Amino acid sequence: MIKIVVDAMGGDNSPAVNVQGVAGALNKLKDIHIVLVGDEAQLNPLLERESYDSSRLTVVNATEVISCNEKPTEAIRAKKDSSMVKALDMLRTDNEARALVSIGSTGALLAGTVMRVGRIKGVKRPAFCPILPTVADGIVAICDSGANVDCDPQWLQQFAVMGSLYLTKAFGVQNPRVALLNVGVEEEKGDELRKATFPLLQNTPNINFVGNMESRDLLSGKFDLVVCDGFSGNVLLKSTEGACLELMRMLKHTLMSSFQSKIGALLIKKKLYEVKDKMDYNKYGGAVLLGAAKTVVKGHGSSNGEAVLHCIEQAYVMETNGLVEAIAQEIQR
Amino acid sequence: MIKIVVDAMGGDNSPAVNVQGVAGALNKLKDIHIVLVGDEAQLNPLLERESYDSSRLTVVNATEVISCNEKPTEAIRAKKDSSMVKALDMLRTDNEARALVSIGSTGALLAGTVMRVGRIKGVKRPAFCPILPTVADGIVAICDSGANVDCDPQWLQQFAVMGSLYLTKAFGVQNPRVALLNVGVEEEKGDELRKATFPLLQNTPNINFVGNMESRDLLSGKFDLVVCDGFSGNVLLKSTEGACLELMRMLKHTLMSSFQSKIGALLIKKKLYEVKDKMDYNKYGGAVLLGAAKTVVKGHGSSNGEAVLHCIEQAYVMETNGLVEAIAQEIQR
Numbered sequence: 001m002i003k004i005v006v007d008a009m010g011g012d013n014s015p016a017v018n019v020q021g022v023a024g025a026l027n028k029l030k031d032i033h034i035v036l037v038g039d040e041a042q043l044n045p046l047l048e049r050e051s052y053d054s055s056r057l058t059v060v061n062a063t064e065v066i067s068c069n070e071k072p073t074e075a076i077r078a079k080k081d082s083s084m085v086k087a088l089d090m091l092r093t094d095n096e097a098r099a100l101v102s103i104g105s106t107g108a109l110l111a112g113t114v115m116r117v118g119r120i121k122g123v124k125r126p127a128f129c130p131i132l133p134t135v136a137d138g139i140v141a142i143c144d145s146g147a148n149v150d151c152d153p154q155w156l157q158q159f160a161v162m163g164s165l166y167l168t169k170a171f172g173v174q175n176p177r178v179a180l181l182n183v184g185v186e187e188e189k190g191d192e193l194r195k196a197t198f199p200l201l202q203n204t205p206n207i208n209f210v211g212n213m214e215s216r217d218l219l220s221g222k223f224d225l226v227v228c229d230g231f232s233g234n235v236l237l238k239s240t241e242g243a244c245l246e247l248m249r250m251l252k253h254t255l256m257s258s259f260q261s262k263i264g265a266l267l268i269k270k271k272l273y274e275v276k277d278k279m280d281y282n283k284y285g286g287a288v289l290l291g292a293a294k295t296v297v298k299g300h301g302s303s304n305g306e307a308v309l310h311c312i313e314q315a316y317v318m319e320t321n322g323l324v325e326a327i328a329q330e331i332q333r
Numbered sequence: 334m335i336k337i338v339v340d341a342m343g344g345d346n347s348p349a350v351n352v353q354g355v356a357g358a359l360n361k362l363k364d365i366h367i368v369l370v371g372d373e374a375q376l377n378p379l380l381e382r383e384s385y386d387s388s389r390l391t392v393v394n395a396t397e398v399i400s401c402n403e404k405p406t407e408a409i410r411a412k413k414d415s416s417m418v419k420a421l422d423m424l425r426t427d428n429e430a431r432a433l434v435s436i437g438s439t440g441a442l443l444a445g446t447v448m449r450v451g452r453i454k455g456v457k458r459p460a461f462c463p464i465l466p467t468v469a470d471g472i473v474a475i476c477d478s479g480a481n482v483d484c485d486p487q488w489l490q491q492f493a494v495m496g497s498l499y500l501t502k503a504f505g506v507q508n509p510r511v512a513l514l515n516v517g518v519e520e521e522k523g524d525e526l527r528k529a530t531f532p533l534l535q536n537t538p539n540i541n542f543v544g545n546m547e548s549r550d551l552l553s554g555k556f557d558l559v560v561c562d563g564f565s566g567n568v569l570l571k572s573t574e575g576a577c578l579e580l581m582r583m584l585k586h587t588l589m590s591s592f593q594s595k596i597g598a599l600l601i602k603k604k605l606y607e608v609k610d611k612m613d614y615n616k617y618g619g620a621v622l623l624g625a626a627k628t629v630v631k632g633h634g635s636s637n638g639e640a641v642l643h644c645i646e647q648a649y650v651m652e653t654n655g656l657v658e659a660i661a662q663e664i665q666r
Contacts, residue, residue: 071521135579146516149524183479183567188404191482191564215568216575231524234516235548235568242549243576246468247608251584254604261604267597271587275580 001033001056002319003096004312008038009065009083010104012302015042018103021308023050026057028309029316035097037062037087062086065104068301072107076115084108088116091294099295099315101286103303110147113292120324122331123291124152127159127230128298129166130237130287136221141167141176144230145237145287151229153196156180157204162290162327163225164207169321170288170314176224179213181232186212193229201227206330215239248276285314291327295319334366334389335652336429337645341371342398342416343437345635348375351436354641356383359390361642362649368430370395370420395419398437401634405440409448417441421449424627432628432648434619436636443480446625453657455664456624457485460492460563461631462499463570463620469554474500474509477563478570478620484562486529489513490537495623495660496558497540502654503621503647509557512546514565519545526562534560539663548572581609618647624660628652 006022008015015038022034033056036043040061047059064082066075079085084104091100100117102109110126119126127144134140143163148155160178167173180201182190187198189212201209213223215236228236251272255265265272286299286307295318299311318324339355341348348371355367366389369376373394380392397415399408412418417437424433433450435442443459452459460477467473476496481488493511500506513534515523520531522545534542546556548569561569588598598605619632619640628651632644651657 135583149516149527181568183482183564191562194482194564214575215572216578218572218575219579220575229524231516231527232565232568235514235565236572239548239551239569239572240576242547242551242553243573244580245549246552247577247580250468251605251608254608255601258604261601264597264600264604268588268594268601271591271594271597272584275584275587 001031002098002316003033003035003094004315005035005037005087005090005097005100006312007083007087007100007102007104008036008043009062010067010102011299013304014103015039016046017303017305017308019043019046019050020305021312022057023052024305024309025312026052029313032056032312032316033058034312035060035090037090038083039063060086060090066108068105070105070108072105072111073115075105075108076112084112085116088112092117097294098319099297101297101299101308101311101315103286103299103301103308103311106146106298109296109298110289113289113296117296118293119291120293120328120331123162123327124158125155126289126291127162128287129163129290131284132219132237132240133284134219134221138221139171139284140218140221140223141225142233142237143225143227143290144233146230146234147289148230151193153193153200156193156197156227156229157200158291158331160201160204160207160209160225160227161330163227165326165330166288166290166318166323167224169323169326170318173224175208177210177222178207178225178227179210179223181215181226181228181236182212183214184212185214284310286311288314288318293324295324334364335431335649336366336368336427337648338368338370338420338423338430338433339645340416340420340433340435340437341369341376342395343400343435344632346637347436348372349379350636350638350641352376352379352383353638354645355390356385357638357642358645359385362646365389365645365649366391367645368393368423370423371416372396393419393423399441401438403438403441405438405444406448408438408441409445417445418449421445425450430627431652432630434630434632434641434644434648436619436632436634436641436644439479439631442629442631443622446622446629450629451626452624453626453661453664456495456660457491458488459622459624460495461620462496462623464617465552465570465573466617467552467554471554472504472617473551473556474558475566475570476558476560476623477566479563479567480622481563484526486526486533489526489530489560489562490533491624491664493534493537493540493542493558493560494663496560498659498663499621499623499651499656500557502656502659503651506557508541510543510555511540511558511560512543512556514548514559514561514569515545516547517545518547617643619644621647621651626657628657
């Protein structure tokens with residue numbers, strides 16, 4: 001049995017979507033036990049609507065919620081009875097608890113994990129590693145996407161090692177192609193950080209470093225993992241998501257502007273949804289906080305029930321395949 | 334009469350598109366004189382096909398071409414008879430020459446401008462400032478988009494000053510809204526560079542600093558100028574362009590996959606082109622190298638004739654409105 005702690009609060013549509021995701025996960029995965037942490041007064045009526053194996057669910061009451069507007073470190077210190085702090089403490093103190101899933105504040109989850117759960121021995125900094133779909137029907141991971149805005153080259157080297165293991169253990173990607181985010185593909189390109197990191201990556205055993213990647217090629221399908229500092233990784237992730245959303249919005253607006261194109265839009269509606277569906281991050285699980293002492297998965301704040309289910313499934317697969325142990329082994333080598 | 338030097342070589346479709354753009358500019362703008370620098374053997378037959386006022390065109394022969402694959406500084410030093418070096422030297426030595434337009438190697442143009450033309454007195458580093466269309470039918474400028482990959486806070490402050498003047502002088506944007514590219518909107522967000530730059534921008538006279546911007550909001554129309562180091566600016570620009578291109582490609586591919594959607598695609602074809610046209614950088618001129626002692630405009634390597642014309646027009650408008658003098662005055666204040 002794999003025990004997974006789920007923070008029930010903190011997302012845009014929490015706790016409703018969290019309850020839906022948890023019920024779905026209990027029905028889909030027969031050897032998980034879920035500890036759902038949040039406001040019982042809200043959770044119980046929502047749980048009553050779902051059907052699931054209640055012997056594998058434990059509800060833990062927590063009266064406070066950490067919002068995205070709070071300063072992360074202060075919130076973790078002050079709100080001892082928040083769902084996130086209680087979930088983190090449960091992950092730390094319960095030896096059987098293997099993973100935590102939250103769609104709450106990213107900053108608080110990062111600060112709380114570092115402060116209350118800790119890192120894998122030898123890992124310099126935990127890093128967020130979200131997944132995006134590519135045009136080639138595959139996926140691409142970005143590490144780090146925002147946990148560490150100022151980075152040393154050695155940290156980026158560890159991001160490459162951890163991200164490679166993650167892709168293999170969670171998604172079955174064999175020998176993932178690792179690229180360094182840069183302003184050009186030539187070896188000598190980049191700022192001081194990139195110039196120092198390139199030779200390090202070339203000399204890292206057990207990763208498949210294929211060279212520099214320009215940001216325009218993120219979705220091309222030519223790379224499996226993009227290594228970067230958290231500042232530029234955040235710019236890369238959010239500008240890609242933002243451009244896709246704005247373009248779809250512009251397209252919708254333009255198609256509704258004439259009678260003929262409205263008819264056309266009706267005919268292509270299904271196909272448009274196919275594209276939209278493909279670009280939907282809800283399907284791809286959350287951003288894993290690689291390097292934490294136990295598995296931590298951060299789902300999008302606007303996740304729906306399906307997305308929460310995917311996050312739980314992702315944590316389950318990672319635990320089944322021993323990702324944390326594999327990272328510990330490789331980092332200490 | 335405003336004299337503008339045009340590097341005829343170095344683009345994907347040079348010199349044909351350069352000749353088209355030059356002829357178009359001579360016909361559109363009656364008080365410009367153009368000096369076209371490139372291989373006469375190639376230029377003359379192309380020029381014969383066009384009709385324009387030949388009394389306002391001078392062709393200067395240059396036998397070499399700097400390609401995008403060459404190391405910029407070495408190429409500028411070695412290829413004395415290249416179109417780019419000759420054009421840069423003409424800009425420096427001819428007092429009447431006011432501006433240079435090139436669609437050749439970005440790195441070489443930057444290195445060559447710094448080495449052979451120099452900076453405006455007081456400007457710490459010249460910076461590239463490209464323009465993108467927004468969903469709100471406006472434009473947004475990014476400064477720096479790649480000239481300086483490692484930056485001091487004071488440089489970013491100057492980018493804000495120069496970029497603001499550019500938007501006003503070249504596009505008539507009054508009181509342009511300046512944002513700092515960051516990983517969150519809150520004042521305390523960011524890496525060391527952003528934390529040091531934020532208060533500097535708050536205390537810079539004559540700019541309209543509106544706070545931090547997340548990369549997902551680049552095309553939102555809420556900002557006129559985004560200030561950043563050249564590394565993250567390059568990531569921002571190229572990932573936005575890349576995501577739009579990949580999404581349009583994915584859409585096209587999906588629409589062609591069923592009979593019904595093919596019919597639909599026919600009906601919306603015109604509207605799709607409207608969107609594509611809107612996102613087409615060829616219409617928005619080139620990236621200006623702000624802070625150079627004379628006006629330098631870098632067009633996209635894949636520019637067509639229309640795009641070259643827009644770059645020349647852009648240089649003309651900037652010169653007509655005295656951008657270089659305005660920057661010199663504001664920086665020395």
